[in-house]
Amino acid sequence: MTDLPDVDRVAERLSTARRVLFITGAGISADSGLPTYRGFGGLYNEDQHTDDGLPIEVALSGEIMAAQPEITWKHLARIEATCRGAKPNAAHRIIAALQDRVPTTVLTQNIDGFHREAGSADLIEIHGDLFELFCPHCGHQVSVSDYSELHELPPPCPHCLGQLRPAVVLFGEALPRPAVKRLEQVLDEGYDLVFSIGTTSVFPYIAQPFIAARQFGALAVEINPTPTEVSRFADVTWRCGAAAALEQLWGKLSNEC
Structure with a gap:
């Protein structure tokens, strides 16, 4: 895979960031074998x-x-x-590993539990977890x-x-209040870098944190094979899969250390 555009720029911002926000949808789990088409989970x-x-x-x-x-x-x-039988892939694992370098929050629409299994600690599962009853x-x-x-x-x-x-969260149900409250706190605190990964961003509560990057002076990076509702707000766009993009970014970070 050739170098992604602005990958050095993103790696540099990541190495100096005070807080990073990852927003993820079904596409991040594609390399784990899960389908990516829209709908419930x-x-x-x-x-x-x-x-x-x-x-x-x-x-x-x-x-x-x-x-x-x-x-x-x-x-x-x-x-x-x-x-x-599916497991977290490299994208989930790299996001979890980044929290050892910089405070990292993950806002996910996914109900597969992969971010939690990979080790992400500050996790906002806005649609819940299929395996918690x-x-x-x-x-x-x-x-x-x-x-x-x-x-x-x-x-x-x-x-x-x-x-x-x-x-x-089933159709017609309210979002869980603890998750909404944590998201509100993250928006109040701000962040230096935000990634939108594998989501079409059709829900306002998913799109808004990415769109709000400009008011924080944050760098907005979209990773998605196809254009989405928030593509026009991205400072950097990588039209590829999540695992391939984050593996290359991780490699850049490792070379800087």
Whole structure:
């Protein structure tokens, strides 16, 4: 792979930055074997209909989870099956490693848990984590490594008569308040460098932190094979995959040390 444009410029800014923000979407997990098309967790097209005759955004909605949880759970299990066996790739690992050099915050739309598994500490999982389950009735929480541990769907709560559900934001549900509050803190504190990686940035809360880079004097870098909603706000654009781009950037940083 030839040198990316302005890679030295980005490496220099990264080496002197006081805080870095990474914004990631489904595209960062492509090198882990996950699909990148839009929709819930990057795993469904939004105009797709299910075998239940429902648009996927209806089947995966808070309303259907409350009324017919077996439908929502069926499709959540299909999403989990796509993730099963996949692991964080070089992009996730490099982002996690950067926190040893500079304070690093990761804002991700992904529900695959890869950033957490790779070791990112200051992590804003704005859409939740597919492998964290909770009971809406009694608050019981449990982590699972994969859904094969669940003997029935929907899984019953072991502490009350309720049912467990993943701690993910379904269509029509509000974003988790702790994640929103942490994002607000990051925007208040500011950052010197922001990366938008593998996301079309159609949601305002994903686009705005990238667009706001100029008010902080931050360098805005987009890594995406195709143009997106925020491409015009990028100072540096790399039209390639996340792992290839970050591996080259990491190499530049290592040579500077």
